[in-house]
Amino acid sequence: MIEVRALKKAFGKIVAVDDVSLIASDGLVTGLLGPNGAGKSTTLRIIYGLLVQDTGTATVDGIDIQAQRLEAQKRMGVLPDSHGLYSRLTAREHIHYFGDLHGLSKDAVVARSDELIRLLDMQGIADRRTEGFSLGERMKVCLARAMIHQPQNILLDEPTNGLDVMTTRTVREIIGELKMQGIAVLFSSHLMHEVSRLCDQIVIIVDGRVAATGTTDEIRAAAGDENLEDAFVKLVERV
Amino acid sequence: MHAIAVVLAKEFKDGRRDRRALMSAFLFPLLAPVLVYFLLTTIIELRGSDEATTIPVVGAEHAPGLVQWLQERHVVIEEFSGDPQQAVRDQDVELVLIIPEDYQHRLKDFESVPLALVQDGSRTDARQSVSTVRDLLRSFNNEIASLRLVARGVSPQLMQVIAVQDQDVASRQERTATALNFIPLYIILAAFVSGMGLAVDTTAGERERKSLEPLLLNPVHRHHIVLGKWLAASIFSAFGMLLTLLLCILAMLQVPLDEIGMDFSITWQQVLLMFLGMAPLALLASSLQMLLGMFAKSFKDAQSYIGLLNFLPVLPMFYTMFNPVATQDWMFALPIFGQHILLVSVLGGKTVPVIAYFLSASTSLLISIAVALATAKFMERESILAN
Numbered sequence: 083m084i085e086v087r088a089l090k091k092a093f094g095k096i097v098a099v100d101d102v103s104l105i106a107s108d109g110l111v112t113g114l115l116g117p118n119g120a121g122k123s124t125t126l127r128i129i130y131g132l133l134v135q136d137t138g139t140a141t142v143d144g145i146d147i148q149a150q151r152l153e154a155q156k157r158m159g160v161l162p163d164s165h166g167l168y169s170r171l172t173a174r175e176h177i178h179y180f181g182d183l184h185g186l187s188k189d190a191v192v193a194r195s196d197e198l199i200r201l202l203d204m205q206g207i208a209d210r211r212t213e214g215f216s217l218g219e220r221m222k223v224c225l226a227r228a229m230i231h232q233p234q235n236i237l238l239d240e241p242t243n244g245l246d247v248m249t250t251r252t253v254r255e256i257i258g259e260l261k262m263q264g265i266a267v268l269f270s271s272h273l274m275h276e277v278s279r280l281c282d283q284i285v286i287i288v289d290g291r292v293a294a295t296g297t298t299d300e301i302r303a304a305a306g307d308e309n310l311e312d313a314f315v316k317l318v319e320r321v
Numbered sequence: 322m323h324a325i326a327v328v329l330a331k332e333f334k335d336g337r338r339d340r341r342a343l344m345s346a347f348l349f350p351l352l353a354p355v356l357v358y359f360l361l362t363t364i365i366e367l368r369g370s371d372e373a374t375t376i377p378v379v380g381a382e383h384a385p386g387l388v389q390w391l392q393e394r395h396v397v398i399e400e401f402s403g404d405p406q407q408a409v410r411d412q413d414v415e416l417v418l419i420i421p422e423d424y425q426h427r428l429k430d431f432e433s434v435p436l437a438l439v440q441d442g443s444r445t446d447a448r449q450s451v452s453t454v455r456d457l458l459r460s461f462n463n464e465i466a467s468l469r470l471v472a473r474g475v476s477p478q479l480m481q482v483i484a485v486q487d488q489d490v491a492s493r494q495e496r497t498a499t500a501l502n503f504i505p506l507y508i509i510l511a512a513f514v515s516g517m518g519l520a521v522d523t524t525a526g527e528r529e530r531k532s533l534e535p536l537l538l539n540p541v542h543r544h545h546i547v548l549g550k551w552l553a554a555s556i557f558s559a560f561g562m563l564l565t566l567l568l569c570i571l572a573m574l575q576v577p578l579d580e581i582g583m584d585f586s587i588t589w590q591q592v593l594l595m596f597l598g599m600a601p602l603a604l605l606a607s608s609l610q611m612l613l614g615m616f617a618k619s620f621k622d623a624q625s626y627i628g629l630l631n632f633l634p635v636l637p638m639f640y641t642m643f644n645p646v647a648t649q650d651w652m653f654a655l656p657i658f659g660q661h662i663l664l665v666s667v668l669g670g671k672t673v674p675v676i677a678y679f680l681s682a683s684t685s686l687l688i689s690i691a692v693a694l695a696t697a698k699f700m701e702r703e704s705i706l707a708n
Contacts, residue, residue, distance in 0.1 A: 130538055133703050155540040166532030170338040171331075182327040183539040224535065 083108050083266050084129060084235055089138035091124055098124040099135070100290035106268040106283075108234070111261050113281035114270040117318060121290040122270040123163055126239050129268075130160045142235055156184065159233035161241055165224050169213035173204060173223045176212065180227040191230065198226040201259075202252065218249035225256065236260055238269035242276060254280060274311045286317055293317045324541040328549025332523050336557060342518025346557060349514045350565040354572035357504055361576040374453050377401035377408075380420040386428075387420070390461055405439045415447035416440040416454060431469070502638050504573075505664030508565050508599075509634040509657060512606045515561020517627060520554040520607050524614030524696075525623035534706055544697035551607055551693050559603035563596055566664075573668065585670050595667060598678035601685035602660050606630075608692035615699050637661035653677040656685045 084106040091099040099121040106112040114122050127133040129140050131151045140147045147154040167176060174195060181191035199208045202222045207215065212223060221241070229236070238257075242250045257280055260267050271277050277284055278298050286294045286301070294304050294317050305313035336342065375397040381388050388398050401408075405417035419437040421427075427434045436458065440451045467477035527533045536546065570587055578585050610627050617623035637658040648666060653659040653673075659681040666673045699705070 127706075132534065132537060132706060152540040152542070155538060158538075160535075160538045162534045162538065164531035164534040166527075166530040166535065168335055168532060169530075170335050175331075175334075179327070179331050180535075180539060182331075183324055183536075183541050185323055185540075227535070228538075 083144075084140075084142050084237075084268055086125070086129065086140045087138055089125060089128060089140060090136045091128060091133060092136055097290055099128070102138075102287060102290065102292055104285045104292065104295065106235070106266045108266045109261060109264040110282040111257060111267045111269070111280050112283045112285065113277040114268065114285050114287060115274070115277050115314065116270075116272065116287035118272060120287045122272075122287055123239055124290075125287070126160075126162075126237055126268075126270060130158055130162070130237055131155050132162075156231065157234050159228040159231065159236045161221075161224055161228050161236075161238045163239040163243075165220055167212040167215070167220055167223055170211055172209050172211050173215075173219075173226075174199065174208045176223050177226045177230055181230040184231040186231060194230055194232065195226070198229060201256070202226055218245055221245060221249060221253070225253070233265075235266045235268070238267070240270055240272070242271070242273070274314055278310045286314065288318050293320070322545070324539075324545040325549045325552070328541075328546050329552050332519065332550050332553035333556065336519040336522070336553060339518060339522065342522070346515040346518055346561055347564075350511055350561050350568060353507055353511070353565045354568040356507060357569050357572035358576060360503065361573065361578065365577065365580050374450065374457075375399055376418050376454055377405075377414050377416070378418045378420060379405060380422065380424070383422055383424040384420045387424075387461060390464075391457060394457065396457065405437075409439050409441050412441070412444070415444070415450045418454065501665060501669055502642060504569055504668055505661050506634055506638045508562060508569060508664060509602065509660055510631065511565035512558050512562035512599075512602045513610075513631050513634060516554040516556075516558025516603060516607045517610055519557050520550075520610035521614050521620060521623045521627060523550040523554065524611050525617045525620050526614075528615075528618075528705075529620050537706075543700045544694065547611070547693060547697040547700060551604070551611055551696070554607035554611065555604045558607050559600050562599060562603055566595060566599060567592075569668070585668070587667065591667060594675065594678040595663070598663050598681040599660055601682045601689060602657065604689040605656055605685045605692070608689040608696065609633075612692055612696045612699070615696050615705070633657055634661075641665070650674065650677060650680070653680040654684045656688055659684065 084104075086105075087103050089099050089102040090097070102121065102125050104112065104114070104125075114125065116122050124133065128135045129142070129147060131147050131154055134148055142154045142157050145154045145157065171179070177195040177198060178191050181195060186194070199205060202225060204219075204222050204226065207219055207222075212220065215223070225241075241253050241257075245253065254276075257267055257269070261282075269280075281298070283297060284295070284301055285292055294301050296304065298310060301317075302308060302310060302313050305316045307313040307316055374395070376391065377399045378388070379401050381398055381400060391398060401414070401417050405419060408414050409417060417439040419439065421435060424434055438451070438454065438458075441447060463480075466480065470477045470480065527536065537543070570592065573585050574587075609630055613626040613630065614623045617626055634657060638661065640658070641661070648662050652662055653676075659677075663673060663677060663681050666677075
């Protein structure tokens with residue numbers, strides 16, 4: 083479970099996150115929705131420990147991320163918005179590298195990566211160097227290496243950005259699968275239909291502040307609009 | 322600590338697969354023996370050629386006195402037959418001295434004897450020989466003229482208003498030493514060249530291909546990541562440098578150095594001590610390259626900064642070239658400079674106190690650790706992720 087309270091973060095004079103609070107519970111999919119530049123990525127980066135907030139708290143399974151970064155990072159699997167790979171390593175070597183960095187045993191790394199390769203349907207590319215991989219193939223490698231340590235919490239920063247239909251489907255299936263396993267999934271997106279389809283809970287962020295929180299129905303009710311997209315636009319304009 | 326080994330193993334594997342970086346890293350050491358061999362054989366040839374001057378002479382039999390005088394000055398007189406002008410024009414010989422038949426006769430009558438020196442003024446490579454011969458003839462002339470004045474009771478010094486004395490500062494030994502300055506430079510440069518690809522790829526490269534953020538998401542201390550990368554780059558650097566050192570030593574043992582009055586020999590213990598004294602230079606070079614690599618915004622940026630770093634090994638060479646100072650023990654403690662004088666001394670056949678090897682090693686090691694820690698500190702900054 084991820085808990086964020088009254089988060090604030092400024093870069094110089096620019097306030098990226100002004101006041102964000104949210105909870106991503108186990109077994110639920112939480113969507114972070116907002117226009118470009120609303121502070122979604124900054125919020126996620128604070129949660130996964132690469133940025134330090136100015137004020138507010140962020141915890142993962144009750145562990146304070148700022149105080150115990152490494153402990154917190156062990157409990158998170160993250161797909162950040164950088165999807166860089168090492169062109170001279172194979173897909174499998176990427177997954178092993180991250181497993182080793184997490185300090186997993188050799189057997190565990192091998193067994194778990196085999197499982198992920200099967201789950202993500204990567205058998206054909208697992209032992210090829212990643213140079214020349216398609217965007218979808220790269221995304222699969224990134225997903226697999228993020229989940230090698232079987233984290234209880236998964237954070238995905240715009241996971242379907244630029245993906246083809248088939249890979250987008252795979253990602254959606256995986257999110258559904260993770261939810262079934264009781265994992266807390268938090269993902270950001272600016273795509274309305276995706277969020278409404280996958281999420282149990284939506285947090286709408288505009289200009290670094292939470293504009294609305296709740297289920298799809300609750301959001302629609304709050305905006306007084308039956309269409310979620312219209313509701314979103316209304317909420318954004320209201321801020 | 323486990324993470325250091327994991328990062329090291331990955332970067333090492335990645336580096337080994339980078340054919341282009343590998344090529345440029347190891348072409349450098351492999352060229353070392355070729356360079357050393359040509360440098361030293363050239364010196365030996367130069368040295369050999371100015372030992373004996375040979376003068377092709379037409380009509381040597383007409384001037385036995387002059388011939389004998391020249392021979393006493395280690396000049397080899399070669400009987401020349403054929404067309405002197407044509408031979409010089411064809412570059413068969415550099416010059417020809419023509420002695421007239423009436424040489425003795427004119428000498429006796431105190432007449433001036435015309436000696437023709439056939440030469441090609443456009444040939445710069447022959448200039449040295451021509452001027453040597455001209456100087457010799459001039460001093461022969463002065464000697465005879467002085468004797469004539471003395472015979473008449475006049476002091477020859479009346480003829481000498483001034484006396485120019487050439488004092489060539491560069492002795493032959495020193496010329497050799499200057500050449501020997503280049504070999505240490507090459508060896509030290511190898512440390513900077515061999516690990517560079519990996520040092521840049523694991524820092525600026527990691528940022529540029531956007532793989533730094535995913536890497537930093539792992540529950541690993543930043544300084545462990547930096548240490549792993551640093552050690553990987555240092556292994557490449559050390560391997561390249563020590564290979565260069567070894568190949569240079571082997572090449573020097575092949576060249577007949579005794580012909581230029583140098584005796585070079587080295588024991589296995591000395592080689593091992595050299596390795597010990599030199600190895601931390603690899604750590605130092607890699608740590609500096611990584612710090613700049615982290616600082617740079619892109620791979621290209623990093624390469625231009627790091628290219629400037631390669632001037633560091635050149636500095637001690639220039640310094641010692643223009644300020645020849647007596648080596649003192651504390652100087653071995655200066656990073657890069659210490660290794661430079663260590664190499665100059667050992668390759669020059671001097672014995673160096675064992676402490677010098679340890680001094681060279683320890684200061685470079687300490688500084689490199691400080692630089693690596695600074696790199697790790699730099700990596701802690703949030704702005705490291707900004708593009």
